[in-house]
Amino acid sequence: MLDLQLDVPAGGGRREALETALRRSIRSGRLAPGAAIPSTRSLATDLGVSRSTVVAAYDQLVAEGYLSAARGSATRVASLRSPTTPDEDDDLFGPTPLHDFRPGEPAAGSFPRSRWLRSVRRVLNDAPDATLGYADPRGIDELRSALADHLRRTRTVVASRQAVHVVGGYGAGLGFLAETLRRRGVRRIAIEDPMLPMHVHTLRSAGLETVPIPLDADGIDVDLLCAADVAAVVVTPAHQYPTAITMSPRRRTEIIGWARDRDAWIIEDDYDGEFRYDRRPIGSLQGLGPDRVVYGGTVSKSLSPALRLGWLVVPEPLRGDLLAVINIRAGVSAVDQLALADFLQRGELDRHVRSMRGVYRRRNDDLRTLLARSAPWLDVGAGEAGLHLIANLRSAQLDEATVLAAADAASVGLLGLVTHHRSTAAGDGFAIGFSRPAEHHFAAALDRLGEVLSAL
Ligand SMILES: Cc1ncc(COP(=O)(O)O)c(C=O)c1O
Incomplete structure (x- = not known):
């Protein structure tokens, strides 16, 4: 007889417990598709429950499609279900290093919890019941207006409420943009080389062919872009990811000229443009060409990636197609949108960014000092911006993999340019983040990084 390893408690709720245990066994693959399960009579005896309890549980699972029953033969596990990975093995991001210098996230402990909570409380108290229905897929009015004001003021974006789409x-x-462009007949899209691999995947998943274009000290090479036969491009002008290059004024003019000449679209990813330490933040590319640039932003660096709140500022000709693509898939909580609108209107985001700018400026300085002292074989890039810096290997004796292995052994998290980006365009080196460690741990994490690098 099949060992079901069921743990059915005595007392009430035995039918639900039996159903849950059977479902779990089937989902985990312990009960394979096609396997016969015990008769209701023998399982009832085995578990010490009434036969009607087992009959009811089997009936329920047949109705849900987990079991199949045919008159005159044994009840079996339905064959449609494929076994899934057990939940325990489902760690998508892998272990977090103790001393985490990978780029990508702000210090989690810095999230302004109580002030965010105050905004959530306020908006939940004040919002009319209608707020709890399906929201406008472009975003709720309050947030679209607040974002248009904020982006005009802080990022020189040309924005009206109507141009703003709130996205997750x-x-x-x-x-969504990639799908929109694809629908409009775009086949090939240029990308900066190197670029965040996840975003390349996103573009390709929408059916676009990605065309990598090299960078020089001024940003993406517009001569090569002109020769590339593409109808759109994705760029990170404020602080290129990962090379940390800021697109020069001349290059900005050239790329806008390219887009106007070709009727092409530029997608501007302004993921960390609020953070600049050597001067005031550099304005958006969109401000120079609002007719050809879709501006994209996010709270992932300024507040937290867990909020899943971002925005697009979209030229009028694309809005209808974009809305048709997004429709009900927008998937951004109206309560969170209202909270962000309140947070913006009260100046809380400005205050938080201002205070984090001070923290990150100091960390950037401390990291540069440490790298100069303990790794003179690294060429540290100039960009005084964002939440990471770039450091290229100039030693023939060391390669990226050796440094990464040493860092890994000491639980120091680093991100290798070639390893991570599968591109040799940036050369061997590292994107070193300075935002992730908790404030109280930053000095100790720097010490550990220094030990690892000095020992190489
Ligand atoms: C280059 C780049 N763009 C954008 C983002 C932010 O994306 P999201 O708003 O989806 O968190 C990130 C986050 O890591 C990034 O590295």
């Missing part, structure tokens, strides 16, 4: 993070917005 820039990454989701990029996916």
Whole structure:
């Protein structure tokens, strides 16, 4: 007889418990598709429950499609279900290093919890019941207006409420844009080389062919872009990811000229443009060409990636097609949108960014000092911006993999340019983030990084 390893408690709720245990066994693959399960009579005896309890549980699972029953033969596990990975093995991001210098996330402990909570409380108290229905897929009016004001003021974006689409993070917005462009007949899209691999995947998943274009000290090479036969491009002008290059004024003019000449679209990923330490933040590319640039932003660096809140500022000709693509898939909580609108209107985001700018400026300085001292074989890039810096290997004796292995052994998280981006365009080196460690741990994490690098 099949060992079901069922743990059915005595007392009430035995039928539900039996159903749950059977479902779990089937989902985990312990009960294979096609396997015969015990008769209701023998299982009832085995478990010490009434036969009617087992009959009811089997009936329920047949109705849900987990079991199949045919008159005159044994009840079996339905063959349609494929076994899934057990939940325990489902760690998508892998272990977090103790001393985490990978780029990508703000210090989690810095999230302004109590002030965010105050905004959530306020908006939930004040919002009319209608707010709890399906929201406008472009975003709720309060947030679209607040974002238009904020982006005009802080990022020189040319924005009206009508141009703003709220999305579940820039990454989701990029996916929607890629589908929109594809529907409009775009086949090939240029990307910076190197670029965040996840976003390349997003573009390709929408059916676009990605065309990598190299960078020089001024940003993406517009001569090569002109020769590339593409109808759109994705760029990170404020602080290129991962090379940390800021697109020069001349290059900005050239790329806008390219887009106007070709009727092409530029997608501007302004993921960390609020953070600049050597001067005031550099304005958006969109401000120079609002007719050809879709501007994208996010709270993932300024507040938290867990909120999944981002925005697109969209030229009028694309809005209808974008809305048709997004429709009900927008998937951004109206309560969170209202909270962000309140947070913006009260100046809380400005205050938080201002205070984090001070923290990150100091961390950037401390990291540069440490790298100069303990790794003179690294060429550290100039960009005084964002939440990471770039450091290229100039030693013939060391390669990226050796440094990464040493860092990994000491639980120091680093991100290798070639390893991570599968591109040799940036050369061997590292994107070193300085935002992730908790404030109280930053000095100790720097010490550990210094030990690892000095020992090489
Ligand atoms: C280059 C780049 N763009 C955008 C983002 C933000 O994306 P999202 O708003 O989906 O979190 C990130 C986050 O890591 C990034 O590295």
